[in-house]
Amino acid sequence: MLTGKVLRNRYRILKFLGGGAFGETYLAEDLDLPNHPQFVVKQLKPKISQAEVLQVARRLFENEARYLYQLGNLSPQIPKLLAHFEENGEFYLVQEFVDGDDLSVEIIPGKKWSEQAVIQLLQEILEVLAIVHQQNIIHRDIKPKNLMRRKEDGKIVLIDFGAVKEVKGLGVDTQGQVTSTIVIGSNGYMPNEQANSKPKLASDIYAVGIIGIQALLGKFPQEFQEDPKTGEIIWQTEVNVSKKLANILNKMVHYHFSQRYQSADEALQALKSVSSKPLSFLPFTIKKIISTQKTLISSCLGIVVLISLGTILVNSVNRPKPIPNSNTTLNNVNMPTEPLPDVKLVCPETNSPSLDNKKYWVVGRTRYYNLPENKFTGKGTLTLPNNQYKEAWDRYDGEIKDNKFNGCGSYRFANGDRYIGQFENGFYQGKGKLICKNGQKFIGNFKKGLFEGEGIFTSNKGLSKGGLWEEGKLKGDENITVSCDTTY
Template sequence: MLTSGVILRKRYEIIYILGSGGFGDTYLAVDLDLPYQPKCVVKHLKPNSDPGVLQIVRRLFDSEAQVLYRLGNDSDQIPRLFAHFEEQSEFYLVQEFVDGADLSKEITPGKKLTEQEVTKLLQEILEILAVVHRKNIIHRDIKPQNIMRRHQDNKIVLIDFGAVKEINTMMVNSQSQTSVSVVIGTHGYMPSEQAVGQPKLCSDVYAVGMLAIYALTGIQPHELPKDPTNGEVIWLNWAKVSKKLADVLTKMISYHFRDRYLSAEEALQALNPPQRRQAPSRISNTPSPVLKRRQAPPRISNTPSPVSANNLKSFQFETVTVDAKGNITNRRNLKAKYFVEDLGNGITLEMVQIPGGTFTMGSPEGEKYRQTDESPQHQVTVPGFFMGRYAVTQAQYQAIMGTNPSRFKGEKRPVEKVSWDDAVEFCKRLSQKTGKTYRLPSEAEWEYACRAGTTTPFYFGETITTDLVNYHGSYPYGAAPKGEYRLQTTDVGKFPPNSFGLYDMCGNTWEWCQDLYNESYQGAPTDGSTWLSGKDNNIKLLRGGSLYVFAVHCRSAYRHRDAITNLRDNVGFRVVAVA
């Protein structure tokens, strides 16, 4: 057991132990490398010294750590994995510390929550679990103790994935010479197929359903009776709920996995059936009154009414190039043309002219840490267009929408916590106000504008530093040094632009694109237009990286995606108008 004051890797100082169990010891620690010394959680795994066991554990440890890295980058409601390492045949995971309380404080024996409260809780849990299931990852231990309510924003945070527990349980089993095959889960929340070591995505759905029933009835899942003829849980006798919610929960906890919703996404859609969208409409140049009830956003064509290239202004700027270590090797003074849109009350929007051209979209096979969905590389010819010099700011969003949903307040900071629908609605209202047609960029337009003629991983060159980009500076790319981790957005225009004169195309906030997400570029358009065919109409592309992610995720080719309804404090957008 580690004692207070122990420093791991000359960086992580142990404060005190948080808990012990079959999965190892967990400690609260501080990161001494960062000036504000943030708290973090250290999980310590100690297998026996058998070489065969160590080899298996090492392989599992590395592969599962990569899973946790990916999950933490996909959502701010999954604790980020900051580091994983091995020292003297012992294994360590360093994760984000979540300041909050688990749901066992909200859901307790004998206490019944209302249907409205449980429905809201179900939606919150299923939304974050859907992010996990889209990567075909099973949590395997959904229960109140593994779901936190974060103090700072009251959001649900999903913790303690079974993947890590599998490594530890495997180590315990190997010491006792039992089978390496293990079962992860908690009695009452674990369905029949998981109990025999064959969990599925719908096993998590079962656990969430049982958690909701516990909240409704005040009876713990393992105490509820089961029908001896078919194994179904009997619960409706102790709950007063609508037929709709009763039907959803009954399907979620069906004894046979084939009878359940296949994933959290399916359960979420059953809980909140999608509203029928109105037929696509053309955007008029005549402003229409703002309706009290929000209508479905119109589809915006990639060929809107043109923006005149007359009376454009010019601005000068300096852009830089760096070597593989992040040292600036070249500075260039360039010019770009733009026009200014007056949004009223002294608020303006600057739109930069992006010349048309042909570029290679995606990443080459030799690019470090490239993802499979960045291929195949393909030639795309993009017509000229105008793009926002900066991501849409909070002042600009307030001027058009009348609200500011952002967590990190500041008029010149990018607006965040906007869904894809919110971004499209902004474009619609901006179009109505100005008489021009604004929209989100296609993914091809975005990458073309980001690269600005470069073919390197970043538009700055082979790497980036936190002097150039707002990202998680503790995780650099290539040979670049570690840097600052700001933990908040920065004002737009703080860092040097790319060669087109566009700022913050790397880091700060992810930016919505029009396109649906596809797992590769097979069949992608080659004319710069939006790709509207895909497996899921609710999943859209995000590009550019953000303040929370590692440098690798800020590469020009890196592709991210999210549900169109999700609100995150590291997601914003910028607008396009066609020349």
């Protein structure tokens, strides 16, 4: 154990993080930098310290460190290599510390993921793996423990590239030749050709497919059934999935590498064809209404929320822009002669509680606060990555029933738009208030996310238009355009 030691007169080891056959990993602080930031130090030591072995180890170590440095600069989802050095015949890597949990926390025995949740997970993994494969580099140890869910943004970070571990496995054969005596990979995730020390890019695809099946079945790979004649995995009898996804997974985990997808890019493109709409693993759906010149129902007013745990379908990530029309500003429409309707809200407006230091559990990239783990009925808070604003998060506070927003709640979008009021089966439905980031608002009745019934729209200049609305349009003045993106 290195705890307490200072390596290279710079990196002080704080605590042991983990280890195995290939080496040990520690949390360390950099004494040369202000505030002593923390990093991960990985120690690799050849089993044999003969000069010939150390010479080969140095060459392998230098080559693989070069690959890690290159990859870390290509993607923020691969830890940056900050230093590599040899000290007393042992080799060390200093890498960026990833604050998060690995996927073994999410993919657990007895918990079966939905099809759409698995599709999203596979997409997330393949997107970062594609960057690796584009450099013709094989990871060689894809498994849940080497896939971190970063707390900061919920993204997958790929860690522990297997090739570096060859340093640990170096030895001398009976002819006196230096060879690697360790097969890189993990049981259950390692295909036949990799077990025979002949890994391919398609070997990584096999491992990703195994993770997908593992999430669907809620079983460890060692529990999967295999056809004794062909070696193919038998899994479809235990779960109902679409034929398209089944075909993709079967191709990913085909026994022979030549029958699999040959790169992460290829597998990713096939996976995207499962749905004609972009997918993101969130427990709700935002569907923006497509506008025409005659009747434009836009952004903040045209949001339809369809909740289905583990699924989000986004028809458009671009906010529709109002089409200029002489009748589309409140300055040019006839103001109501009747008094504006008196709409009383049912749900109280409450302040969103602070989430600092609050415990949560995670499904995909969605965090659940104040709900018992794996329970989707009750009152709590969800934080969800926003598809349009990549580094920002949406937030829901309120009541949930049967995996859907039901009852009173508040949904705040990353850009500042907010809905407060009643939800039914995931829709804005009932009485509520929609507040645009520019100060405009609508108070009234909603049905399936659209204005339906009595309601009042107020511009950020204080002009109001009210009455009876139908499918998002004001009856008697249906050419009026209402948008969170346009001021009146």
